[in-house]
Amino acid sequence: MRNTLIAPLCAVLLCCTSARAADIAAGKEKAELCVGCHGEGGISQMENIPSLAAQPDLFIQWQLVFFRAGARKNEQMQPIVEQLNNDDIRNLGAYFASLEPPKNAKPDDDPDLSIKGAQAAAGRRCASCHTDSYAGTRAVARVAGQREEYLVKALHDYKSGVRSGGGMAAMADVAYPLSEEEIEALAHYLAHL
Template identity: 40%
Template sequence: MGAILAVMAGFPVCAQSLQERVPTCFECHGEKGQSQLPEVPSLGAQPALYTLVELVMFRDKLRLTEPMNQQTVGLSDGDLRALSDMIAKLPAPEPISDTPDPARMDRGRALAQANRCNFCHQSNYQGVENVPRLAGQREDYLLKSLRAYKDNTRRGYDAQMSEVVYAMKDDDLVDLAYFLARLK
């Protein structure tokens, strides 16, 4: 919790409701923004604009995911901006520390190149502006998200992801998530 409070100390005082909610955010997303819970994304070093858009979508129920919809009720645009700025300053998540399977890494890398993932997510998959960081993200969350884009159950502000993964087989999605989760 100390890391969160230290980061928040650098921000102007936010609405009390935001200050009260921040510890709850990191119960699921991890103290330093690195989730330890299945299918819960790590938030550390996500671009502020991307996070802001996602938070607004949760608050306005344009993206339905509990408990996020409930956690953002009553937060102002300024609160969400302060929270997204704070998240962007958290350290990037550490990638999975296992010894990667070279064949799976090669398949994942080839899929990322063939589908031009780096065009939007940048060459190092760090994300930029309203495009999320993928490097070091939880593998299970990446796979869940890719599958949701493929079957069009994850709606967003850009249909491009659904178009990119539409023709991919599930084994491809598995290998792509494996590769991205192990990047620094």
């Protein structure tokens, strides 16, 4: 089911990424639709809404395509993606990727939990895909500095199968065996990077 949905979308995305250069200024203009939820400069101040600043271009594009196709479901994102064409998606990807990443303003209130999270991340080889700085690359999300409660939500969504992701369903396999303690420690560690 998922593959039949995604295959034609790959073709759309691949054809169009090479066709024309993305326009960051146009992306910024379109991003006025997003500020109310994802925050100024792509840094979210709202619970369960992810920051988008400095996410890899392709990660942003893919998630928008998944929402638009219904492969990723969210009531708040649904009406938004209905207003986006392929050019908008490319421009938004380029715009958000160009922003400064979230800086952690809050000090780490539980360094022991961060140590546990770092150990879990090493044991589970999270950096092998997310890169050593956890800034992400291509279709792999930046997780460094993301909101903590959103990281917990995302890991639960993969674990329960609510969110399946693209590619080889990498995160479903990764999240399935994670314990609740690991999820909390990982989210705390990554949010404070």
